[in-house]
Amino acid sequence: MNQKSGLDPVFKDEKNPFILFNGWMKDAEKSEINDPNAFNLATVDTFGQPDNRILLLKGQTDKGFIFYTNLQSKKGRDLKSNPKASMCFHWKSLQRQIRIQGPVELVDKKTADTYFSSRPYESRIGAWASSQSEVMKHRDEFEDKVKKFKKQYSDPNNVPRPEHWSGWHLTPFKIEFWKEVENRLHQRLCYSLIGTSWNKEILYP
Numbered sequence: 546m547n548q549k550s551g552l553d554p555v556f557k558d559e560k561n562p563f564i565l566f567n568g569w570m571k572d573a574e575k576s577e578i579n580d581p582n583a584f585n586l587a588t589v590d591t592f593g594q595p596d597n598r599i600l601l602l603k604g605q606t607d608k609g610f611i612f613y614t615n616l617q618s619k620k621g622r623d624l625k626s627n628p629k630a631s632m633c634f635h636w637k638s639l640q641r642q643i644r645i646q647g648p649v650e651l652v653d654k655k656t657a658d659t660y661f662s663s664r665p666y667e668s669r670i671g672a673w674a675s676s677q678s679e680v681m682k683h684r685d686e687f688e689d690k691v692k693k694f695k696k697q698y699s700d701p702n703n704v705p706r707p708e709h710w711s712g713w714h715l716t717p718f719k720i721e722f723w724k725e726v727e728n729r730l731h732q733r734l735c736y737s738l739i740g741t742s743w744n745k746e747i748l749y750p
């Protein structure tokens with residue numbers, strides 16, 4: 546048990562939630578069968594209707610978290626009209642959860658280009674061929690587009706990033722760490738950004 550907080554040692558005694566986040570992510574990388582970086586992304590549309598889906602965390606800065614997607618997709622449109630989001634990581638193998646809230650902004654072009662060029666060839670072609678979240682008449686329509694872009698960008702070293710495909714950076718103002726305890730007596734530690742420093746509070750489960 547952590548002497549100061551009375552919480553399990555996995556909560557450590559960190560002033561900075563990013564250090565704790567990275568520690569938990571390392572634990573998840575060892576214990577999850579796949580995609581330890583998968584998280585649920587919640588967005589809200591112009592009617593105030595929430596929506597959510599799984600994405601992969603693909604970058605971090607000292608201020609936040611980066612994910613990549615099609616900017617014309619449903620989530621892309623939600624984020625454009627309401628640039629606020631919530632992320633939720635759940636690791637079954639660890640029985641832990643992390644919830645994150647904050648505003649989002651697009652990453653700069655260089656960051657997006659660098660990440661895009663690190664993706665496998667097929668994924669880069671997919672970014673061109675998929676009108677993500679749009680209705681498709683038949684699967685052939687998509688496969689034809691894949692063929693077309695493979696022809697257009699036949700050199701794997703020269704596939705430009707589509708303008709409509711980029712990354713969002715979420716700058717959290719709240720990060721909550723949750724750990725399962727038997728009989729639902731779970732443990733929760735919530736960090737809130739006050740000015741430039743993080744305030745920590747233990748929450749009832």
Ligand SMILES: Cc1cc2nc3c(=O)[nH]c(=O)nc-3n(C[C@H](O)[C@H](O)[C@H](O)COP(=O)(O)O)c2cc1C
Pocket residue numbers: 580583596597598599600601602612613614615618619620621677678
């Ligand atoms: C494990 C997993 C990882 C995923 N990673 C991404 C991702 O990083 N980016 C993305 O745009 N979609 C990703 N998807 C697909 C999304 O869940 C979603 O179907 C897609 O982005 C369309 O969402 P939208 O219509 O709300 O925009 C992933 C799905 C799963 C199950």
